[in-house]
Amino acid sequence: MMHHGRPAHALRAVGSLVFFIGILCLAFYLTDAAYARLGWHPHALLSLILNCFLGLFLMIALAATIGMIFRPRDRRRNAFSPITDALARIATGDFSIRLDENLRRHGVVGELVQSVNHMATKLDEMEKLRQEFVSDVSHEIQSPLTSIRGFACALRKDGLAPDDRHHYLDVIEAESLRLSRLSENLLKLASLDSEKVHFEPKPYRLDQQLRNLILACETQWSGKKLDMEVALDEATITADEDLLSQAWINLIHNSIKFTPEGGTVRVGLHRTADNWQVTIADTGIGISEEEQARIFERFYKADRSRRHSTGGSGLGLAIAKRAVELHHGSIAVRSQPGSGAEFTVSLPA
Numbered sequence: 001m002m003h004h005g006r007p008a009h010a011l012r013a014v015g016s017l018v019f020f021i022g023i024l025c026l027a028f029y030l031t032d033a034a035y036a037r038l039g040w041h042p043h044a045l046l047s048l049i050l051n052c053f054l055g056l057f058l059m060i061a062l063a064a065t066i067g068m069i070f071r072p073r074d075r076r077r078n079a080f081s082p083i084t085d086a087l088a089r090i091a092t093g094d095f096s097i098r099l100d101e102n103l104r105r106h107g108v109v110g111e112l113v114q115s116v117n118h119m120a121t122k123l124d125e126m127e128k129l130r131q132e133f134v135s136d137v138s139h140e141i142q143s144p145l146t147s148i149r150g151f152a153c154a155l156r157k158d159g160l161a162p163d164d165r166h167h168y169l170d171v172i173e174a175e176s177l178r179l180s181r182l183s184e185n186l187l188k189l190a191s192l193d194s195e196k197v198h199f200e201p202k203p204y205r206l207d208q209q210l211r212n213l214i215l216a217c218e219t220q221w222s223g224k225k226l227d228m229e230v231a232l233d234e235a236t237i238t239a240d241e242d243l244l245s246q247a248w249i250n251l252i253h254n255s256i257k258f259t260p261e262g263g264t265v266r267v268g269l270h271r272t273a274d275n276w277q278v279t280i281a282d283t284g285i286g287i288s289e290e291e292q293a294r295i296f297e298r299f300y301k302a303d304r305s306r307r308h309s310t311g312g313s314g315l316g317l318a319i320a321k322r323a324v325e326l327h328h329g330s331i332a333v334r335s336q337p338g339s340g341a342e343f344t345v346s347l348p349a
């Protein structure tokens with residue numbers, strides 16, 4: 001940079017000098033022509049003074065004309081003002097603004113226009129997601145609260161049969177549990193999304209973890225008379241045990257939840273060339289292809305009419321996916337409606 005500065009300075013100085021001399025020569029010829037026409041021959045000193053004044057006047061007039069023609073400041077303000085206006089509107093929360101990219105395709109201004117548009121699009125998407133999230137959460141809170149209020153009112157009735165009373169109290173208890181599970185899951189998701197997620201990978205036996213979790217929910221699968229088939233290779237992995245346990249619990253609970261009585265749930269752990277693969281498969285109701293693309297989204301429940309019987313909030317798979325991705329792994333599903341589902345989690349070995 002230093003080396004480029006000096007020649008540029010010198011060039012500018014020479015340019016100014018030539019300009020200055022040029023202006024003086026012009027002034028000299030102009031005054032000379034004027035004296036000849038008037039037939040007047042002033043003293044040499046007076047002629048020099050007049051020349052200097054005329055030169056100065058010409059220089060100022062020329063500089064002002066050049067300035068008027070190019071007007072660099074105005075031009076710059078015109079090129080940047082739509083961008084600064086757009087940024088000001090984005091700052092006030094208006095993300096719908098888009099600058100016309102056809103006007104400026106090239107150069108710094110073109111790049112700025114594109115990045116402002118890109119930023120506005122991303123912010124717009126985030127805002128829509130946020131609004132959707134708030135509306136989903138409100139909906140999930142509203143429906144159990146409506147049940148609780150309704151059954152609490154019904155409990156006030158005189159002469160209620162003891163069976164009915166028990167049934168109403170059971171519903172109130174179940175719906176309160178659903179609310180507290182929802183808040184627990186929301187907190188889990190928020191912590192998995194935050195930059196400060198508590199992530200402490202340590203070596204541990206994955207096969208033992210899966211076996212313990214299957215045993216811990218024995219009452220659920222044996223209550224439904226499900227056949228639990230377990231085939232686990234011995235595997236030591238370095239991962240955050242609590243986070244992964246959340247993923248396995250959600251996948252195993254879903255398999256149990258969506259498999260009718262007398263069905264089978266299979267949990268397997270095997271090594272492939274680069275990964276440890278955990279498969280959790282069932283012979284349950286299955287998931288259609290369109291639904292498979294969406295089940296990992298927050299609050300998505302395939303077949304909303306089933307929601308009340310299964311009692312989930314649609315956050316389980318979103319949590320499982322996030323926990324697996326934090327371990328640089330992936331999660332996939334294969335299924336045919338009516339003939340079960342198979343979830344495969346791959347973790348780098």
Ligand code: ADP
Pocket residue numbers: 250254255258282284285286287295300301302303311312313314315316317318340341
């Ligand atoms: P939920 O709390 O509803 O279980 P999830 O995020 O765990 O939420 O699952 C989302 C949806 O994916 C479920 O509502 C269900 O429709 C579908 N699903 C998940 N696992 C299975 C499975 N093993 N068999 C059939 N459907 C499943």
